[in-house]
Amino acid sequence: MSGATTAARELARRHRVKWWEPLPWAAAIAVFFLFPNYLGFATQVLVAILFALSLDLVLGYAGIVTLGHAAFFGAGAYTVGILGLQFGWSEPLSGLVAAAFVAGAVGLVSGLVVLRTQGLTLLMLTLCTMALLEQAANMGAAWTGGFDGMPGLTFKDILGLFPFDPIYSRSQYLYALALLFCAFLFVRKLVYSSFGRSLTGIRENVLRMHAVGAPVRSRLVAAYTLSAALAGLAGGLFAQVIGYVNLSVLGLDRAAGILILLILGGHGQLYGAFVGAIVYMVLEHALAQAYPTTWQLGIGILLMAVALYGRNGILGMAQALRRKLSPRAAREGSP
Amino acid sequence: MDALGVIFGGVAAGMVLFIVSVGLSVTMGLMGFVNLAHGGFAMLGGYVIVLSMRHWGLPFVAALALAFVVVAAFSAVLERLLYTRLYRAGELDQVLFTIGLAFAMTAAVTLGVGPETQTVQLPAWLRGQTDLGFFSYRTYSLAVIAVGIALVIGLWLGFERTNFGACIRAAVDNRAMAQSVGIDVGRLFTITFAVGSGLAAVGGGLGAEILGLDPNYPLRYLVYFLIVVAVGGLGKVTGVFFAALLIGILDFVLKIYFPKGGTIFIYALTLGLLLWRPRGLFSRKTA
Secondary structure, eight states: OHHHHHHHHHHHHTTSOOTTTTHHHHHHHHHHHHOGGGHHHHHHHHHHHHHHHHHHIIIIISOOOOSOTHHHHHHHHHHHHHHHHHHOOOOHHHHHHHHHHHHHHHHHHHHHHHTTOOHHHHHHHHHHHHHHHHHHHHHOHHHHOTTTOBOOOOOOOBTTTBOOOTTTOHHHHHHHHHHHHHHHHHHHHHHHSHHHHHHHHHHHOHHHHHHTTOOHHHHHHHHHHHHHHHHHHHHHHHHHHHOOBOGGGGSHHHHHHHHHHHHHHOTTSSSHHHHHHHHHHHHHHHHTTTOHHHHHHHHHHHHHHHHHHOSSHHHHHHHHHHHHHOHHHHTTOOO | OOHHHHHHHHHHHHHHHHHHHHHHHHHHHHHOOOOTTHHHHHHHHHHHHHHHHHHHOOOHHHHHHHHHHHHHHHHHHHHHHTGGGGSSSOHHHHHHHHHHHHHHHHHHHHHHTOSSOOOOOOOGGGSSEEEOSSOEEEHHHHHHHHHHHHHHHHHHHHHHHSHHHHHHHHHHHOHHHHHHTTOOHHHHHHHHHHHHHHHHHHHHHHTHHHHOOSTTHHHHSHHHHHHHHHHHOTTOHHHHHHHHHHHHHHHHHHHHHOTTTTHHHHHHHHHHHHHHOTTOTTOSOOO
């Protein structure tokens, strides 16, 4: 009796807001007041969190290992850039909608093609899709600025009220934070819905999901498309807050970087994106410029250690620690 | 450059890709382990060759042999100590670990030797041109091609005609069954991993003229190695051989005739090939 009802109770309670969940947002608002000179960097962290969140949806929940997620980030970034530079469309919110839409479309088409495969083949197909987009952006220099990219993008005021602040990035930070919050609410709702649970089922045991009649393929494609749209949103946001788009938004460095960041923080955990982005980018900002080679050595060893000794990134290690210290708390479950 | 010269250049590049990637294909097929640090072993081999020739005056062939032995031993130690812990782990932890290892190797080499590109001083008998009767070409490239062909024949014989090769093929096909018939799979892994990394080391040194040699080598060429392995098929030596030739020739030709964005064809071709034959060029099933 106890096993079934405890599990049922836990499932019904999972989506309830836990006491510590407002903390990251409170901290983000505190950062706005405490670190006014670092808001540009902080905005970059927010963009990375959004991007990593989109990757977590497809990687942590649906179990699709992809090295090509920057394809959608770049699609969103270039959409905003092209709209701004070629069509003179610089209204930020609608630009973001367009970015998400275009990236989602790319995700839908590539997902339909690519999600027929698994394992290394799938990984390589996602990589090739991204590389193809990168080469296309390079060759279509008339539209994309090619290797030099599109510098000097400017945008109208957000909602007509809040101008972009090029020096202190105040409005950019709050804009990004608001966007991240909305996107996070969406992802959280999605993950706790039955759609989200079916994704976990597909990740853990796809044969059984087929056996119970779940529409596996369409779920995967749907998750991939949604994730692509979110990544496109992050890319569009990136273009808007930084005012510059070039090929690096579509490169393997960016895709691998966000993958590392997410795995470091902990995938499939909703907040892994937050932890990974903050830890990685703060460390990088503090150390990489001063000691670039030592930084690379350090991060390499850190990644190896987390992979060897952590079950699932930093969050996974924290949970394992919590389970060891307090067995009762552990039963409350993770996000 | 005339057509024959271009083809030979592409074949030489393909051979280098093959020598480096064959180890990756076999270990991925055998161990199911995603080793993104494989290029790092190739790089280490190249550096062993360069440094031993420069500081100890070793002749080229001896340096190649030394690189093979040193890197094979190093990788065997790494495998026993670290890699074994991740065989049960998911793909993501393996990716995280091997990318971290690649970073660490790059940084260690930068700190130890320096960030500059290194060049291999070819011995006198490898420089210049050789006259093949109908056509004369760079001796070095011909030597690389010869080594590649010898290697694929040797590996094929090893896989098909020796007991050890049969054990590897058995473990690739069905590890549990192979263990049930008494094959020591752990030892198989270590030896195969060591030999594969040693081959990569030789490839890194031999190919230094074609692919270059600098601390960023592991991650720069990772995509090419992965493409060759994915298109060739995991654990299929002949598949990797032809995939490497294909990619090598294509890349070489494209660099000459479409220097700006020619690589788009390689990615498009890989996409197409992988959709048509997801398990590799010569796999039995199509999906």
